[in-house]
Every structure is written in structure tokens, then in C-alpha cells.
Amino acid sequence: MDKQTIIDISFMREALKEAEVASKLGEVPVGAVIVVDNSIIARGHNLRELTGDPTAHAEIVAIRKAAEVRKHWRLTDMTLYVTLEPCPMCAGAIVQARIDRLVFGAYDPKSGAAGSLMNILQDKRLNHQLEVTAGILADDCGKILKDFFKDRR
């Protein structure tokens, strides 16, 4: 396993911790962390139900926090880790924030916009493209979602 993959797994475990927090709150368990220079600058988990905010997906929560820390909307040189493939809204937000690299866990065949249904992150017609690494801890990231929906039935 190369060094970058070992680093990616380590940060994806942190994103999974955020997903676990969401799960305990009764939110669909998706978690994210944003990393710059190998340290976490922002964390987020899905908060749609508790906040009543349709944009409060894990990625957007983390992006807004990272922008607060940086005091600028342009998040160049940051890597976003998220347990589930981003939806079109979140993929679009990642492009808007000029994030450098996306690492995600499980694919989302129903609404994924980083390769499944479309790929907003690598569309040359848009004004920003980024590197995407998929499938880091995919089984763990998928399992927490499956368990959540199984328990709810």
C-alpha cells in the first residue's frame, strides 16, 4: 500500500467518526473532513433533519466551516474526505470552493455526481476540475448507511 493510501485511510476513519455522530443523532450517516497540509481544518456530518436545512449535507457543513477558518471562499490546496460519493449539490459546492482533491468512500449509484450518474468534478466545461480518489474504506462507509436504514425499518 502506498503512503498516500495510508494517509487517505487515516483521514477517512475521521470522516467515518463524523458519520457515526450523524447516525446517533438520527441523521443519515454521512461524514466529512477537510484536510490541509495533512491536518484537519474542518469536520462535518449530515444535519439535514436537525437543522431543517436542505443544504446541510456533510460536505457543505465542512466546506462552510473550512471557509470560516480560512476567511475566504477559495479552498485551494485542501482535500475533502467524505464517506459517500457527493450528490450534484455537494459536487457543485466542491467545484465552487476550488477544492484540490476529493476522496470518497462508497459509491452512490442513486445520486452520485463524482462518477456514478455524472462527474461534475472533472467536467472540463466548468472552471475548475480536481483529482478524485474513490473507494477508500468503501465497505465501512457503505455498512454504516446500510445498518442505519436496516434499523429504521
Added chain:
Amino acid sequence: MDKQTIIDISFMREALKEAEVASKLGEVPVGAVIVVDNSIIARGHNLRELTGDPTAHAEIVAIRKAAEVRKHWRLTDMTLYVTLEPCPMCAGAIVQARIDRLVFGAYDPKSGAAGSLMNILQDKRLNHQLEVTAGILADDCGKILKDFFKDRR
């Protein structure tokens, strides 16, 4: 001109007023209003530079306000009016919020996701589709953007 178009023009004028506020603040002039039962429930204009929030496009600002008013993320039966065709992030947010209908002014050939580059609002693979009306006051909505960028050069 049919009755619905007259109503649409009237609300697009309100969205233009929001774009004018953005312009005066030095923000790219895009404005939005959200309407339910023919009255405005939320207004928003682009605030990306002033807030430093990459997600603070007019549509998202208005959607978050409408969700606060409704105290729920699901904005069924609402119509969003925006002066410029939504980008992928905003089109995705409109789908996430389950908005009923989108009316926009000018097309955005560079990043529009309501027909120009893609159509996220009417993608049958996603779990929500909506009615889209384009080109209401398109000239006025485009002119405020052109004037803004001309003045900045």
C-alpha cells in the same frame, strides 16, 4: 401574454431588485426570491465575497431562509425565481429542497445546469424533478451582469 407569465415577470422584478443589492455590495449581481401561494417567503442575493462562503449564491441564501421560515428542509409547493440560470451546486440544492418550480432569467452558457451544460432539474435518475421556465426578463437579468463586469474592468 398569459396570466402566469405576468405573475412570473412581477416576481422576477423582485429577484432583480436583489441582484441590484448584490451589485451595490460589489458582489456578482444575481438575485433570487422564493414564492409560495403567490407571496414571497424568502429573498436572497449573492454574498460570496462578503461572507467568504463559497456556497452563498443567491439561490442557496434564499433556500436556507425559506427552510427557516417553513422549519423544514422540504420546500414542496414553492417556486424559486432567480435572475441567472443556476450552477450545478444551486441546481442540486433546488432538487434537494424538493422545490416545485424554477423560473430563471438569463441563460449561463459557462456553468448553467438547467439546460445549458446539463439539466440537473429534470434528470429522471434523481429522486425529484421539477418544472423549469427560462428566459423571463432575460435581457434585464443579463444586462445587470454585463454592466457589473464592464464597470470592474
